[in-house]
Amino acid sequence: MKQTKLKLLAVILLCVLVVVGCSPQEEEPAAPVADGITPFNQLVSGAFQAPGDTIAYTFEGTADQALYLEVRSIEEGAVDFMLAGPDGREIFASTGRDYRPHSGDAQAVLRHENAYTLTLTARGEDTPGYAFILWHVDPPVIEAGEIQPGNRHEGRIDISGQVAEYYLDGQAGQPIFLEVHAVGEGSIDFVLTGPDGMEVFSTTSRDYRPASGNAEVTLQQGGRYTLTLNPRGADIPDYAFVLYDVGEAVIEGAALQFGVLNRGEIGVPGQMVEYALEGRAGQELFLEVREIDNGAIDFTLIGPDGLEVSSTTGRDYRPDSGNTEIALRETGDYVLTLNPRDADTPAYAFILWEVDPKVIAGEMIQLDVLIRGQVETPGQIVEYLLEGSVGQTLMLEALAIDEGSVDFILTGPDGQELFSSTGRDYRPSSADTEFTLDQEGPYTLTVNPRDASTPAFEFIVRVNE
Numbered sequence: 001m002k003q004t005k006l007k008l009l010a011v012i013l014l015c016v017l018v019v020v021g022c023s024p025q026e027e028e029p030a031a032p033v034a035d036g037i038t039p040f041n042q043l044v045s046g047a048f049q050a051p052g053d054t055i056a057y058t059f060e061g062t063a064d065q066a067l068y069l070e071v072r073s074i075e076e077g078a079v080d081f082m083l084a085g086p087d088g089r090e091i092f093a094s095t096g097r098d099y100r101p102h103s104g105d106a107q108a109v110l111r112h113e114n115a116y117t118l119t120l121t122a123r124g125e126d127t128p129g130y131a132f133i134l135w136h137v138d139p140p141v142i143e144a145g146e147i148q149p150g151n152r153h154e155g156r157i158d159i160s161g162q163v164a165e166y167y168l169d170g171q172a173g174q175p176i177f178l179e180v181h182a183v184g185e186g187s188i189d190f191v192l193t194g195p196d197g198m199e200v201f202s203t204t205s206r207d208y209r210p211a212s213g214n215a216e217v218t219l220q221q222g223g224r225y226t227l228t229l230n231p232r233g234a235d236i237p238d239y240a241f242v243l244y245d246v247g248e249a250v251i252e253g254a255a256l257q258f259g260v261l262n263r264g265e266i267g268v269p270g271q272m273v274e275y276a277l278e279g280r281a282g283q284e285l286f287l288e289v290r291e292i293d294n295g296a297i298d299f300t301l302i303g304p305d306g307l308e309v310s311s312t313t314g315r316d317y318r319p320d321s322g323n324t325e326i327a328l329r330e331t332g333d334y335v336l337t338l339n340p341r342d343a344d345t346p347a348y349a350f351i352l353w354e355v356d357p358k359v360i361a362g363e364m365i366q367l368d369v370l371i372r373g374q375v376e377t378p379g380q381i382v383e384y385l386l387e388g389s390v391g392q393t394l395m396l397e398a399l400a401i402d403e404g405s406v407d408f409i410l411t412g413p414d415g416q417e418l419f420s421s422t423g424r425d426y427r428p429s430s431a432d433t434e435f436t437l438d439q440e441g442p443y444t445l446t447v448n449p450r451d452a453s454t455p456a457f458e459f460i461v462r463v464n465e
Contacts, residue, residue, distance in 0.1 A: 038057040038058065038059040038118060038134055039059075039134075040059070040134055040135065040136040041133065041134075041135055041136060041159075042133065043072065043131055043132075043133055044057065044131065044132055044133065044134070045129070045130065045131040045132075046129070046130060047075075047127070047128070047129040047130070048079075048120075048122040048126070048127040048128060048129075048130075049127065050127060051122060051124065051125040051126065051127060052121070052122060053121075053122050053127075054119055054120065054121045054122075055119070055120045056117055056118070056119045056120075057117070057118045057119075057120075057134075058115055058116065058117050058118075059115070059116055059118070059134070060113075060114070060115055060116075061110040061112070061113065061114065061115075061116045062110065062113045063110060063111060063112055063113050064109060064110065064111075065109070065110045065136065065138075066107070066108075066109050066110075066136075066137035066138070066140035066161060067083075067107060067108050067109075067110065067134060067135065067136060067137060067161070068105070068106075068107045068134075068135040068137050068159070068160045068161025068234070069081060069083070069092075069094070069104070069105060069106045069107065069118070069132060069133075069134055069135075070102075070105055070132060070133045070134075070135060070160050070234040071094075071096035071101045071102060071103075071104035071105055071130070071131075071132045072101060072131040072132055072133065073101050073129070073130065073131045074096045074097055074098045074101045074104070074128050074129075074130050075098060075128050075129035075130070076098055076126060076127075076128050076129070077097075077098055077122065077123060077124070077126025077127070077128035078095055078096065078097045078098070078122075078123040078124075078126060078128070079095070079096050079104065079120050079121065079122060079123065079126075079128055079130050080093065080094075080095050080120070080121040080123060081093065081094050081095070081096065081104050081106065081118065081119075081120055081132075082118070082119045082121070083106070083108060083116060083117070083118050083119075084116065084117045084119065085110075085111070085112060085114075085116055086112055086114035086115055086116065091108050091110075091116075092106040092107075092108050093106075094106040095123070096130070096132075098128065102233050102234060104132075105160075105233055105234055107137070107161045109140075118134065133160075135159050135160050135161055136159075137159050137160070137161040137162055138159070139162070140161065140162060140163070141162070141163055141164075141165055142155070142157070142158075142162060142163070142164040142165065143165060144164045144165060144166045144229075145166060145167075146166070146167055146168070146169075147166045147167065147168040147227060147243050149168075149176070149243055149244060149245035150242065150243075150244055150245065151242065152181065152240055152241075152242050153166065153240065153241055153242070153243075154238070154239070154240045155229075155238065155239060156236070156237070156238040156239070157188075157229070157231050157235070157236045157237060157238075157239075158236060159236065160231075160233075160234040160235070160236055161234075162231075162236075163228055163229060163230045163231075164228070164229040165226055165227070165228050165229075166226070166227040166229075167224055167225065167226055167227070168224070168225045168226075168227060168243065169223070169224055169225075170219040170221070170222065170223065170224075170225050171219065171222050172219060172220060172221055172222045173218060173219065173220075174218065174219045174245065175216070175217070175218045175219075175245075175246040175247070175249040175270060176216070176217060176218075176219065176243060176244060176245060176246060176270070177214070177215070177216045177243070177244040177246050177268070177269045177270030177343070178190060178192075178203070178213070178214060178215045178216070178227075178241060178242075178243050178244075179211075179214055179241060179242045179243075179244065179269050179342075179343040180205040180210040180211060180212075180213035180214055180239070180240075180241045181210060181240040181241055181242065182210050182238070182239060182240040183205045183206060183207045183210045183213070183237050183238075183239050184207060184237045184238040184239070185207055185235060185236075185237050186206075186207055186231055186232060186233070186235025186236075186237045187204055187205065187206045187207070187231065187232040187233075187235060187237075188204070188205050188213065188229050188230065188231050188232070188235070188237060188239055189202060189203070189204050189228075189229075189230045189231075189232065190202070190203050190204070190205060190213050190215065190227065190228075190229060190241070191227070191228045191230065192215075192217070192225055192226070192227050192228075193225065193226045193227075193228065194219075194220070194221055194223070194225055195221050195222075195223030195224055195225065196221065200217055200219070200220075200225065201215045201217050203215045204232070205239075207237065211342045211343065213241075214269075214342055214343055216246070216269075216270045218249070227243070244268050244269050244270060246268050246269075246270040246271055247268065248271065249270065249271060249272070250271070250272055250273075250274055251264075251266075251267075251271060251272070251273045251274070252273075252274060253273050253274060253275040253276075253338075254275065255275070255276045255277070255278075256275045256276065256277045256336065256352050258285075258352060258353060258354040259351060259352075259353055259354070260351065261290070261349060261350075261351050262275065262349065262350055262351065262352075263347070263348070263349045264338075264347070264348055265345070265346070265347040265348070266338075266340050266344070266345045266346055266347075266348075267345060268345065269340075269342075269343035269344070269345060270343075271340075271345075272337055272338060272339040272340070273337070273338040274335050274336070274337050274338075275335070275336040275337075275338075276333065276334070276335060277301075277333070277334040277335070277336060277352070278332075278333065278334075279328045279330075279331065279332065279333075279334045280328065280331040281328060281329060281330050281331045282327075282328065283327075283328040283354065283356075284325070284326070284327055284328075284354070284355040284356065284358045284379065285325070285326040285327075285328065285352060285353065285354060285355060285379070286323070286324075286325055286326070286352075286353040286355050286377070286378045286379030286452070287299060287301075287310075287312070287322065287323060287324050287326060287336075287350065287351075287352055287353075288320075288323055288350060288351045288352075288353060288378050288452040289314035289319045289320060289321075289322035289323055289348070289349075289350045290319060290349040290350055290351065291319055291347070291348060291349040292314050292315060292316045292319045292322075292346050292347075292348050293316060293346050293347045293348070294316055294344060294345065294346040294347070295315075295316055295340055295341060295342065295344025295345070295346045296313055296314065296315045296316070296340065296341040296342075296344060296346075297313065297314050297322065297338050297339065297340050297341070297344070297346060297348055298311060298312070298313050298337075298338075298339045298340075298341065299311070299312050299313070299314065299322050299324075299336065299337070299338055299350070300336070300337045300339065301326060301334055301335070301336050301337075302334065302335045302336075302337065303328075303329065303330055303332070303334055304330050304331075304332030304333050304334065305330065309326060309328070309329070309334070310324055310326045312324040313341070314348075314350075316346065319348075320451050320452060322350075323378075323451055323452055325355075325379050336352070351378075353377050353378050353379060354377075355377055355378070355379040355380055356377075357380070358379070358380060358381070359380070359381055359382075359383055360373075360375070360376075360380055360381070360382045360383070361382075361383060362382045362383055362384040362385075362447075363384065364384070364385050364386075364387075365384050365385065365386040365445065365461050367394070367461055367462065367463050368460065368461075368462050368463060369460065370399070370458060370459075370460050371384065371458065371459055371460065371461075372456070372457070372458050373447060373456070373457055373458075374454075374455075374456045374457075375447075375449050375453075375454045375455060376454060377454065378449075378451075378452035378453070378454060379452075380449075380454075381446055381447060381448045381449075382446070382447040383444055383445070383446050383447075384444070384445040384446075384447070385442050385443070385444060385445075386410075386442070386443040386444075386445060386461065387441075387442055387443075388437040388439070388440070388441065388442075388443050389437060389440055390437060390438060390439060390440050391436065391437065392436065392437040392463075393434065393435070393436045393437075393463075393464045394434070394435055394436075394437070394461055394462065394463060394464055395432070395433070395434050395435075395461070395462045395463075395464040396408060396410075396421070396431065396432060396433045396434075396435070396445075396459060396460075396461055397429070397432050397459060397460050397461075397462060398423035398428040398429060398430075398431035398432060398457070398458075398459045399428060399458040399459060399460065400428055400456075400457060400458040401423050401424060401425045401428045401455050401456075401457045402425060402455050402456045402457070403425055403453050403454065403455040403456075404424075404425060404449055404450060404451060404453025404454075404455050405422055405423065405424045405425070405449070405450040405451075405453065406422065406423050406424075406431070406447055406448065406449050406450070406453075406455060406457055407420060407421070407422050407446075407447075407448040407449075407450065408420070408421050408422070408423065408431050408433070408445065408446070408447060408448075408459070409445070409446040409448060410435065410443055410444070410445050410446075411443065411444045411445075411446065412437075412438070412439050412441075412443055413439050413440070413441030413442055413443065414439065418435060418437075418438075418443070419433050419435050421433045422450075423457075425455065428457075431459075434464055445461075447459075
């Protein structure tokens with residue numbers, strides 16, 4: 001019985017040794033040079049055992065075969081990748097690093113049918129692990145078909161190294177606008193090439209901001225254009241875009257009349273609106289943007305000499321960010337251009353005011369006497385004079401502001417600002433300020449409404465005892 005147990009124990013021990021010996025974790029280290037067939041479109045991984053080692057992978061290639069090397073990971077160090085043809089000549093060389101493995105990505109089109117060798121070499125004293133995929137890019141170009149202007153086009157890149165091509169039959173003088181709706185995981189270069197093979201434009205759209213790929217251009221030739229979608233690196237994103245035939249690129253708005261509300265809407269991405277204005281040198285204007293319902297619009301005034309006079313941007317969540325004061329330098333024809341940002345097609349409303357006079361001369365300030373005033377036009381200010389003496393301590397009290405906010409600014413006889421405070425319609429007393437005069441002479445109190453408000457107001461300057 002005891003002998004039988006010993007035999008059974010020996011068998012169990014032998015089985016354990018066999019299992020342990022067959023376990024991958026206990027395999028002997030791979031040889032520095034591992035010649036073998038590299039499978040296409042599959043993850044290949046390994047590790048170097050000593051600094052300076054090389055590992056070679058071979059595969060059978062065919063003429064005109066498109067390949068893309070995607071380096072997935074490099075652990076601790078750097079690896080040089082070199083592809084050589086059947087004649088031993090280098091086809092490409094790249095280096096992948098642990099902090100940026102994709103720097104080792106490379107692509108090539110093979111010229112001959114035969115055996116090719118991909119050699120990996122560890123740099124310096126590194127003994128990194130690595131992982132890569134050698135993609136057989138078939139087909140290298142996805143023929144995606146004709147672009148239908150105004151229609152949404154969707155697709156996907158299936159293999160790293162692929163591109164998608166669309167074609168467009170264009171006319172000389174035709175304005176177009178590319179709007180990228182979506183890019184999933186990665187970035188895509190959108191490149192438009194003309195009938196003569198020359199690049200018309202190139203933009204890049206990213207997954208976190210597809211609109212960065214938007215572009216507008218006026219075609220210079222009639223004929224067939226090619227729009228190529230080329231993902232960056234090893235990205236295989238899906239995408240969606242619309243190419244618009246803008247038609248009328250510039251919409252002629254009515255001649256501007258001061259103080260009149262102007263309304264309009266952009267119908268197609270890439271369009272803009274121009275308004276004509278007769279101006280004169282020294283004229284003071286105020287642009288008040290009332291509404292923008294979708295997106296953002298740049299408002300740009302161009303002078304008779306073709307130079308920009310002012311530029312501002314109104315946004316749907318805050319149209320008055322487009323408000324601005326304008327001083328004309330010349331007499332002649334001006335153009336106010338409304339140019340939506342990105343692919344926005346907003347409705348809008350604005351008024352252009354003539355600010356005349358720019359400065360309303362208020363009465364002389366009498367201490368402890370109530371003063372009432374009113375701003376009639378956006379952009380106007382009211383100035384009051386105060387005769388002061390050195391050492392006087394006074395108090396500004398804002399008693400009422402019926403609309404918006406007002407800045408109260410006191411300037412000394414030397415032109416230097418003594419204080420600035422702001423009162424608001426819901427709390428005019430926020431402007432209340434105590435101050436001590438440090439000069440003899442006339443002081444100027446300026447009442448300056450914020451934005452496009454035209455408030456009535458009341459205040460008093462008291463002797464602060």
